[in-house]
Amino acid sequence: MPPVELSRSGTKMASLSGLRLIMDDIAATTGSATGKEWLNLGIGNPAAIPEVMDTWHRMTAEALVASFGDVSCRYGPSRGLPELLDTIADYFNRRYGWSVGPRNIVVGPGSQMLCFIAAALFTGPGATRDTRLVLPLTPDYTGYQGLSLTPDGITGVEPLLRRQGERSFRYLFDLPALEGLSDVGLMLLSSPSNPAGRCASSDEIQRLISAAESHDVPLVVDNAYGAPFPGIGGQSMAPVWDERVINVFSVSKAGLPGERLGFAIAHEQYIDPIVSFVSNSALHAPQLVQSALAHALRSDVLDTLVASAIGPFYAERRKFVESLLAGTLPEDIAWHLHAAEGGMFCWVWVDEEWFDDLRLYELLKRRGVFVVPGRHFFTDAEHSQGLGRHPQQCFRISITPDPDTIVAGVEVIAAALSDMRAESIRMLR
Incomplete structure (x- = not known):
C-alpha cells in the first residue's frame, strides 16, 4: 500500500511530539509484552490516593443509580x-x-x-x-x-x-x-x-x-x-x-x-x-x-477532599522528593531545582556543558527508568535566543509514583549523571 498522504494540518497532528513520547512510555510501562520492570518517573497521572479513589467511586456509583x-x-x-x-x-x-x-x-x-x-x-x-x-x-x-x-x-x-x-x-x-x-x-x-x-x-x-x-x-x-x-x-x-x-x-x-x-x-x-x-x-x-x-x-465533598487528602498529600510528597534529590544527586555536579509552588513535578536543570537531556533520557531508558526530556516543554529548544543550551539541560520528574519507585529511580538518575560526567572527562583526555 502506498504511503498515506496527509494534509498540512494532518501532518502537523500526526508528527511525533513530546506528549506522544510520554504516552508511548506509558504504553511501554503498562504493557505485558516487554517482560521488564520499569521505573516511570515521567508519567503525569495523579497519585493513587485511597481516600480520593474511594470518594469518586462512591460519587460515580450514586450517579449511576440516580441518573x-x-x-x-x-x-x-x-x-x-x-x-x-x-x-x-x-x-x-x-x-x-x-x-x-x-x-x-x-x-x-x-x-x-x-x-x-x-x-x-x-x-x-x-x-x-x-x-x-x-x-x-x-x-x-x-x-x-x-x-x-x-x-x-x-x-x-x-x-x-x-x-x-x-x-x-x-x-x-x-x-x-x-x-x-x-x-x-x-x-x-x-x-x-x-x-x-x-x-x-x-x-x-x-x-x-x-x-x-x-x-x-x-x-x-x-x-x-x-x-x-x-x-x-x-x-x-x-x-x-x-x-x-x-x-x-x-x-x-x-x-x-x-x-x-x-x-x-x-x-x-x-x-x-x-x-x-x-x-x-x-x-x-x-x-x-x-x-x-x-x-x-x-x-x-470535593472541597473536603482537597483540604484533607489531596493538598496535604502533595505538599508532603514534594518535601520528600526534594529532600531525596538533595541527598542523592551528585554534589559535585551543578544541578539546580526550580523553586516550585505547586503541581506534580520536579524540574531539574543540570548546568554542565557535557549534559544533554536526550542523552540522559536514552541512558535512563536502557536502565529501566523514564523521565521527560526538558526540550519538549520549549517551543524552539534548538534555537534559543537568550537561554543558550538551557532548554536541552533540563528534565522533569513526577512526584506521584510510590516512594519506593521514586527512590529507586532517583538513585539510577544519580548514577547516570555520574557516568555522563565521567564519559565527558574521558573524551577530553
Missing part, C-alpha cells in the same frame, strides 16, 4: 448538563464572589480539548491576518504544542532565569518580549505550571491581562493543578475573573484523569463559540461523570 437512564442513555446539551452548569456557577459565585451564570460556562471532554478548541477558534489564518498561539512563559505543558492545526502556529516567550542560592532557580516573565510580538491570537499558560510548578501571582496575571488587552486577544489560564481543585498550589492561587480571561478547570488531577472532563468559565463572547465547537465535533462531554461532579460540588 444513569437520563444521562448515559440519551444525548444531552453541548454546553453541559444543566444541573452541573447551575452548580458550577453557584460554587464559583459563593467561593470567589463572581457573578457568573450558566451562559458563562461550557463543559468539555477534558481541559486539554477545551484549550485545543480555543486555539482553533482564536488562532491561525484569519480574515485580516494570521495569528499564533502564544505561551507567555516557557517551559510550559508539552501538550500545548499539539493544540494548533497550523504548522508553526505556536510560539513561546523564553523566560528570564534567576538563580536562587546554590541549588535553586526560578523563571520570570519577559513581559516586554511578550508585548513586542505582532501575531498574537491567543495567550495560554498553566498555573501552577507543568513542568516547573511555578504559580503566576495575582500581579503577574493582571500584567498578562494588560498584555492581552494590548494585543486585543483572550488569555487562557489553565488551572489543572490549581484552585479550587485539586488545589496543589496553596489557597493563594485563586482564579481571577476578567472579561479577557478564559479560566479552564479539570477534574483529572483531582482524581479522575480517565474520565476526560473539564470546564471553562469566561465571558459569553468566548464561551458561545466554544459551545458550538463542542457541538460540531463531539456533541457533548461524558454525562455520567458530569452528574457525579455536580453532586461532589453541591455536597462540598
Whole structure:
C-alpha cells in the first residue's frame, strides 16, 4: 500500500511530539509484552490516593443509580448538563464572589480539548491576518504544542532565569518580549505550571491581562493543578475573573484523569463559540461523570477532599522528593531545582556543558527508568535566543509514583549523571 498522504494540518497532528513520547512510555510501562520492570518517573497521572479513589467511586456509583437512564442513555446539551452548569456557577459565585451564570460556562471532554478548541477558534489564518498561539512563559505543558492545526502556529516567550542560592532557580516573565510580538491570537499558560510548578501571582496575571488587552486577544489560564481543585498550589492561587480571561478547570488531577472532563468559565463572547465547537465535533462531554461532579460540588465533598487528602498529600510528597534529590544527586555536579509552588513535578536543570537531556533520557531508558526530556516543554529548544543550551539541560520528574519507585529511580538518575560526567572527562583526555 502506498504511503498515506496527509494534509498540512494532518501532518502537523500526526508528527511525533513530546506528549506522544510520554504516552508511548506509558504504553511501554503498562504493557505485558516487554517482560521488564520499569521505573516511570515521567508519567503525569495523579497519585493513587485511597481516600480520593474511594470518594469518586462512591460519587460515580450514586450517579449511576440516580441518573444513569437520563444521562448515559440519551444525548444531552453541548454546553453541559444543566444541573452541573447551575452548580458550577453557584460554587464559583459563593467561593470567589463572581457573578457568573450558566451562559458563562461550557463543559468539555477534558481541559486539554477545551484549550485545543480555543486555539482553533482564536488562532491561525484569519480574515485580516494570521495569528499564533502564544505561551507567555516557557517551559510550559508539552501538550500545548499539539493544540494548533497550523504548522508553526505556536510560539513561546523564553523566560528570564534567576538563580536562587546554590541549588535553586526560578523563571520570570519577559513581559516586554511578550508585548513586542505582532501575531498574537491567543495567550495560554498553566498555573501552577507543568513542568516547573511555578504559580503566576495575582500581579503577574493582571500584567498578562494588560498584555492581552494590548494585543486585543483572550488569555487562557489553565488551572489543572490549581484552585479550587485539586488545589496543589496553596489557597493563594485563586482564579481571577476578567472579561479577557478564559479560566479552564479539570477534574483529572483531582482524581479522575480517565474520565476526560473539564470546564471553562469566561465571558459569553468566548464561551458561545466554544459551545458550538463542542457541538460540531463531539456533541457533548461524558454525562455520567458530569452528574457525579455536580453532586461532589453541591455536597462540598470535593472541597473536603482537597483540604484533607489531596493538598496535604502533595505538599508532603514534594518535601520528600526534594529532600531525596538533595541527598542523592551528585554534589559535585551543578544541578539546580526550580523553586516550585505547586503541581506534580520536579524540574531539574543540570548546568554542565557535557549534559544533554536526550542523552540522559536514552541512558535512563536502557536502565529501566523514564523521565521527560526538558526540550519538549520549549517551543524552539534548538534555537534559543537568550537561554543558550538551557532548554536541552533540563528534565522533569513526577512526584506521584510510590516512594519506593521514586527512590529507586532517583538513585539510577544519580548514577547516570555520574557516568555522563565521567564519559565527558574521558573524551577530553
